[in-house]
Amino acid sequence: MEVRIMRLGKIQASGYVADVADETVVNETVVNESGASETATEIKPAVAAVPEAADREQASVSG
Amino acid sequence: LFTRTPAGERPDRPFTGYKLARAVLSADGTRAGFAGLTLGADQVYGVVDDAACVWNTRHAPPRKWCGCGFYCLHALADAQALGCATEHRSALLIEVRASGRYIRYERGLRYSRQRVRSIRECHCECGRPGTMLADAGTGLVGWRHLAPVCGHCAAGRVPILTLAEFAARTGGSIKVAGSADPGPPMRSSLDERPLPEGAGESPIAVLSAEIALLHARLDDIQARLDG
Numbered sequence: 096m097e098v099r100i101m102r103l104g105k106i107q108a109s110g111y112v113a114d115v116a117d118e119t120v121v122n123e124t125v126v127n128e129s130g131a132s133e134t135a136t137e138i139k140p141a142v143a144a145v146p147e148a149a150d151r152e153q154a155s156v157s158g
Numbered sequence: 159l160f161t162r163t164p165a166g167e168r169p170d171r172p173f174t175g176y177k178l179a180r181a182v183l184s185a186d187g188t189r190a191g192f193a194g195l196t197l198g199a200d201q202v203y204g205v206v207d208d209a210a211c212v213w214n215t216r217h218a219p220p221r222k223w224c225g226c227g228f229y230c231l232h233a234l235a236d237a238q239a240l241g242c243a244t245e246h247r248s249a250l251l252i253e254v255r256a257s258g259r260y261i262r263y264e265r266g267l268r269y270s271r272q273r274v275r276s277i278r279e280c281h282c283e284c285g286r287p288g289t290m291l292a293d294a295g296t297g298l299v300g301w302r303h304l305a306p307v308c309g310h311c312a313a314g315r316v317p318i319l320t321l322a323e324f325a326a327r328t329g330g331s332i333k334v335a336g337s338a339d340p341g342p343p344m345r346s347s348l349d350e351r352p353l354p355e356g357a358g359e360s361p362i363a364v365l366s367a368e369i370a371l372l373h374a375r376l377d378d379i380q381a382r383l384d385g
Contacts, residue, residue, distance in 0.1 A: 103229070104264025109222075110167030114206075114257035114271050 172257035175230025175267055176237035176278065178249035181291050181304040181324060190319075190327035192274065193298065195246060197225055202301055205274045205330025208258070220261050220268040230254050231266040234278070241281075248294060248305040251278045276333035277321055280306035291319045 179192035182202055191202045197212065209219040211226035220227030231237045237251050258271030280288035288306025292315035296303045304319070312318055325332040 103231075103266040103268070106222075107262045107264060108167050109259075109261045110169065111259050112167075112169045112172055112257045114172060114255075114273065 167262070172255040172273070173230075173232075173260070173262075173267055173269075174275075175232060175254050175256050176234045177228075177230040177252060177254060178237060178241055178246050179252050180248070180294075181250050181306075182298065182301040183291075183304055183319070183324075183327070185300050185302070188327065189329070190324050191301070192250070192252070193301070193303070195249060198228075200298060202298065203228075203272070205328050205332060207272055209270050209272070218259065219270050220259060222261065227261075227268040227270060228254075228256065228272045229266060229268055230256055230272075233265070236265055238279075247281065247283065248303075250280045250306065252276065253278050274328070274330065274332055276335070277325065278335055280321075282306055282308035282311050284308060284311050286310065289321065291321065291324050292316065 178195055180195065180199075182191050182193050184190070191204050193199060193202050201210070201212065209227045211217060211219050211221065211224060213224065213226065214221075217224065217226075231240070234251075234253075240246060241249060241251055252274055253276045255273040255275055256267050256269040256271070257273070258269055260267050260269035282288045283305070286308035289309055290307050290312050291304035292307045292312060294303040294305035304324070307315060307318075319327070321334045325334050
């Protein structure tokens with residue numbers, strides 16, 4: 096059977112990112128108008144990669 | 159084992175990606191998982207899993223000059239386009255979180271650790287959205303491939319699992335499109351279009367009907383010749 100290949104394109108970068116179970120909960124301390132501090136909770140979803148400058152290698156989608 | 163961590167980016171959160179995978183069910187029917195489509199077609203992975211190189215176990219995926227590692231695409235539309243290929247029509251489109259060591263490309267990632275988050279969509283061979291999974295008739299040692307089927311085409315096919323039952327057998331917390339928390343809209347306007355007459359019938363049933371019609375016409379011609 097013919098195996099169709101989709102190109103991922105050129106390499107942009109490499110790196111390492113830690114695994115987390117799901118969305119990251121970030122607690123930030125802010126100071127309100129009366130001068131008292133509050134803790135604001137923000138849930139940051141996982142990021143989508145944004146392509147940047149091209150490099151040189153091509154790759155194929157497998158599985 | 160060579161486990162050098164590549165220098166470069168250090169994002170604080172995993173990437174979101176989209177990919178195609180085959181649904182598989184263990185021989186005893188108690189466990190479910192996923193299998194790749196090409197290079198990873200013989201490898202079954204779970205909801206959370208680490209990549210292994212199928213050619214060389216002495217390096218850690220993804221190696222730059224090797225094709226190893228999990229793959230995903232940045233854009234949902236690219237994964238949907240890949241799913242149009244004939245050999246991928248029975249695959250599930252899943253959303254994943256990619257982490258660990260990674261190589262980032264223009265259209266996707268190659269990476270070492272994967273967490274399946276949701277089953278975004280799948281289609282029955284008749285074209286309707288898949289709502290259940292049936293034995294595809296193929297498999298790996300210890301695992302049956304499952305193919306999506308719609309309610310119209312599900313009759314008589316075994317084993318039948320709903321997508322939710324399949325997700326439960328993976329042992330993880332996978333969301334399923336159309337469940338209580340479906341996330342962003344996943345259905346296109348194509349899903350609501352009426353299918354052409356007979357599109358949901360099995361090919362054998364359609365062929366049998368055409369043969370019966372042909373026989374009727376032959377009988378009619380014979381009767382006219384005799385008369």
